[in-house]
Amino acid sequence: MTESNGPQRGDGSMRADGSMPDWERRFRAPRVGLPRWAEDAPDRSLFTSNVTGTFELYAWDRATGAQRQATDRPNGTTGGLLSPDGEWIWWFSDKDGDEFGVWMRQPFHGGPDEPATPGLDPSYPDGLALGRDGTAVVGRSTDKGGSTVHVVRPGAEPVEIYRHTESAGVGDLSHDGTLIAIEHTEHGDAMHSAIRVVRADGTAVAELDDTRGGTEELGLSAMGFAPVDGDSRLLVGHQRRGRWEPLLWDPVTGEETTLAVELPGDLGADWYPDGSALLIEHSYQARSELWRYELGSGELTRLETPEGTVSGALPRPDGTVEFLWSSAAKPPVVRSTSGRVVLDPPAPAHGVGSAPDSVPVSDAWVPGPGGDVHALVQKPAGEGPFPTVFDIHGGPTWHDSDAFAAGPAAWVDHGFAVVRVNYRGSTGYGRAWTDALKHRVGLIELEDIAAVRDWAVASGLADPDRLVLAGGSWGGYLTLLGLGTQPDAWALGLAAVPVADYVTAYHDEMEALKALDRTLLGGTPEEVPERYAASSPLTYVDDVRAPVYISAGMNDPRCPIQQVENYVDRLTERGHPHEVYRYDAGHGSLVVEERIKQLRLEIAFAERHLSRPAGSDRPGDPDRPGPRG
Structure with missing residues (x-):
């Protein structure tokens, strides 16, 4: 075993001529999110x-062009969120990434931070909606009290308007401030919300x-009230036709x-903004595009976007749409349907320019036990077979897409092929595909990964x-589970912020994830111990043959540190080759x-553990989605 603090910046990271390698430039290149x-x-x-x-929050006054850094924390x-009048920046203050804290606010043009919701104790955030009269609707959860929703008015004590032991959160506040949408799971299925x-x-x-009266439970999502006074309609995402799509619901008239x-x-x-049309974000086979839907006529018009992935989009009052776009080969940029680049990053102090391009992805559709599995493949120049990293996404309800990610690009720079698998449990391939992993959690996903692995060979x-099995969060969990249940298949495992001991993880994790685990596995560890045992990497730790690398955040509320330590202790008892890196943050790092x-x-x-790939004298962003969420 090795306990490592790792090399410092510059240890082996510079080329012989003193220049920075491309993989580090992709991390350090300045980037911006969707404003x-x-x-x-x-x-x-x-x-x-x-x-x-x-990564910090920045205020941008478009009228003057002025930008300023609004937050500065280690x-x-x-x-963060802006109040409707633009006077206040709200931001969530936790401690070292533990996701447990309070909302703060500061004036838009600068000034001291102040508590935004005085009278509310620290909690995990479960949604926030801000009204035009200064009212805030705050969703909260703790490890003891379940989920609550409070209404906070200026100068008044917070008023609790909702409480339940199951997970819930704030969906939205109507334009006139009279209606509040709450997404809840009182029925006990944390994967499928209802709306009150x-x-x-x-x-x-x-x-x-939609969880009532049918043979299958269907989820709903509150997408936002109409943006004009006097219109009580709520835009709702539903799954009634086997995929996510929108409908309009007026809770006042029904x-x-x-x-x-x-x-x-x-x-x-x-x-x-005027309520006359909807912006449709269309996701299909790991790419996405934008459409405008006229509510009056039903006319659907495609908006011009490059091939790749739109990671977020917002319509402007002038009718244009701003969107964050990237592809596996091209770094992210904030664009407008007017044809211009909307926002360049602030000038960096370190002098690193824009991120270098990477290589495009190709698609593979592989027959699997539950249907064809979609995989995205990047490979270096030359002829295979290549050493290959199976970079497994988190979630599990997430999917890899044709989007820029510095982590996979770094492995390609080193001579590795990278394969990303949208296993059963992933979003984007219909409700049945997403919901398929219940009860045989982890094992179903690994069946799909195994099918793609066999195809790749x-x-x-x-x-x-x-063959390297790697991933973060749920991907880290699948890595450890795969090393134990498929010990002959993998030469190496790299697990970041993983679930390692499912029973201990359940008892230590944040309350919302306990609800998700009860849904996935059909109960608590005490109620269905055999399912937790079958799905826990700790059960199979003595069967692991490949060297294991684990990194974990000391303050992680989603994949808590003690359950990682339990797994590491078992590897140590065996004398099995492994390294552990612990760092002072939560579920990943923003540094x-x-x-x-x-x-x-x-x-x-x-x-160290594989023969060095030929031609890899060159030395991404482990931007693995994290959730376990």
């Missing part, structure tokens, strides 16, 4: 950037619940309006003796140098 503006002051925007080396800040609309005093208005948007794949939606892409350090440690571990 979100105040509803009633669209010239005032808030965005995230890594320009200081840590472990970064990304959770209440008044500001908590009295019920209406309920929309009227539902089905929208005729006949596109394959999943559909998200948002309102245009048979096709000549992957060297069967140099650029920390991300580089972690990936450098992974690459070094792989190169």
